[in-house]
Amino acid sequence: MAAGGTRVRVWDGWIRGFHWLLGSLVAVSWWTAEEGHMEWHFRSGIAIFVLLVFRLLWGVFGSETARFASFLKGPGTILAYLRGKAPRALGHNPLGGLSVLALLGVLIAQTTLGLFAQDEDGIYSGPLSSLISYDASSLAGEIHHTLFNVVLGLIVLHISAITYYVLRGDDDILLPMITGDTDTDLPAPKRAPAWRGLVALAFAVALAAWVWSGLKGL
Amino acid sequence: MRKIGMALAAVAMAAGATGAAWAQSAAEKQVEARKANFKKIGAAMKTNVDFVRNDKGTAADVVAASRTMATLAGQIPSWFPAGTAVGVGKSEALPVIWQKPADFRAAAMKLQTAANNLATVAAGGDKAAIGAALGGVGATCKGCHDVFRQPD
Numbered sequence: 312m313a314a315g316g317t318r319v320r321v322w323d324g325w326i327r328g329f330h331w332l333l334g335s336l337v338a339v340s341w342w343t344a345e346e347g348h349m350e351w352h353f354r355s356g357i358a359i360f361v362l363l364v365f366r367l368l369w370g371v372f373g374s375e376t377a378r379f380a381s382f383l384k385g386p387g388t389i390l391a392y393l394r395g396k397a398p399r400a401l402g403h404n405p406l407g408g409l410s411v412l413a414l415l416g417v418l419i420a421q422t423t424l425g426l427f428a429q430d431e432d433g434i435y436s437g438p439l440s441s442l443i444s445y446d447a448s449s450l451a452g453e454i455h456h457t458l459f460n461v462v463l464g465l466i467v468l469h470i471s472a473i474t475y476y477v478l479r480g481d482d483d484i485l486l487p488m489i490t491g492d493t494d495t496d497l498p499a500p501k502r503a504p505a506w507r508g509l510v511a512l513a514f515a516v517a518l519a520a521w522v523w524s525g526l527k528g529l
Numbered sequence: 530m531r532k533i534g535m536a537l538a539a540v541a542m543a544a545g546a547t548g549a550a551w552a553q554s555a556a557e558k559q560v561e562a563r564k565a566n567f568k569k570i571g572a573a574m575k576t577n578v579d580f581v582r583n584d585k586g587t588a589a590d591v592v593a594a595s596r597t598m599a600t601l602a603g604q605i606p607s608w609f610p611a612g613t614a615v616g617v618g619k620s621e622a623l624p625v626i627w628q629k630p631a632d633f634r635a636a637a638m639k640l641q642t643a644a645n646n647l648a649t650v651a652a653g654g655d656k657a658a659i660g661a662a663l664g665g666v667g668a669t670c671k672g673c674h675d676v677f678r679q680p681d
Contacts, residue, residue, distance in 0.1 A: 431567070432674070433574030434667050441583035445572040525583040 316496035364515035375500035376402030428452035557618035563608040595648035602641035621679040636673040
């Protein structure tokens with residue numbers, strides 16, 4: 312991804328929208344929980360649920376750089392990358408792919424726990440808490456509370472890594488997540504048509520609405 | 530004789546230390562019992578929320594849970610013996626509970642009143658009214674916690 316060559320779209324609008332909305336909503340979720348604005352915490356949480364479902368679909372049906380198959384690499388490739396011997400490519404580098412996996416994994420776990428969680432007083436509870444017992448829901452709440460430290464840790468690691476790449480200056484990693492474009496002599500990655508993004512988003516919203524209702528009709 | 534005296538002193542000290550440890554654990558036990566009681570209120574709250582929000586159970590379940598809640602609410606002041614404030618075990622009870630006992634009792638009575646109201650409304654079976662009455666119960670929980678419980 313060295314400078315020079317032609318300008319290509321490396322991150323489509325869906326991925327950039329997902330990325331910055333997710334970061335913002337995690338911040339909103341943190342703040343609303345700390346300040347006790349739980350009604351807004353729930354809204355923020357279900358919006359994160361929409362984003363995560365969309366991202367999983369986009370990882371299979373989306374644009375080339377968004378697809379899990381394009382950026383999840385085995386240990387051999389990751390080691391080669393660390394030794395500077397991996398082939399140049401657009402999108403997540405092999406180590407970044409691991410980071411995406413970890414961040415998505417822990418956020419999926421965190422969001423799922425939140426759906427089932429309650430405070431011990433039973434006053435604030437996630438939309439699926441009625442499916443499980445009082446004790447199980449309280450436990451989900453405790454783990455939800457503790458796991459956020461892992462979320463924070465991964466975000467600190469993520470921002471540190473980006474800062475390192477930016478300071479090193481040889482990898483155009485920050486601006487493309489804002490503008491979508493990078494200058495390269497590599498061929499432009501394939502982009503998924505917009506209708507697929509709309510379908511994935513509609514599915515994610517519908518699923519979230521059903522979860523929000525407490526899986527009504529199940 | 531001096532050795533025996535020292536041995537007796539040592540035994541007395543050990544007994545004193547054990548007594549202190551036992552006294553501490555008694556207060557901690559009171560805190561644990563209190564937490565268990567509040568969890569019963571929480572469980573009753575869950576029954577009510579599950580019905581109002583997710584149609585789980587029946588209005589009769591809400592009546593029963595609200596009555597349990599009202600009964601427990603009447604006992605709340607007795608769950609706070611002196612010496613069980615923050616610092617003892619996992620206590621989150623703020624010292625203001627013992628500084629303003631009348632206010633604290635009044636806060637507990639508000640829950641009792643709201644829970645009794647919920648039981649009455651739930652017996653009527655009107656779901657929207659039950660939801661509103663449940664909101665009233667939640668407000669008394671929060672109102673008391675905001676003043677008398679240590680924030681997270």
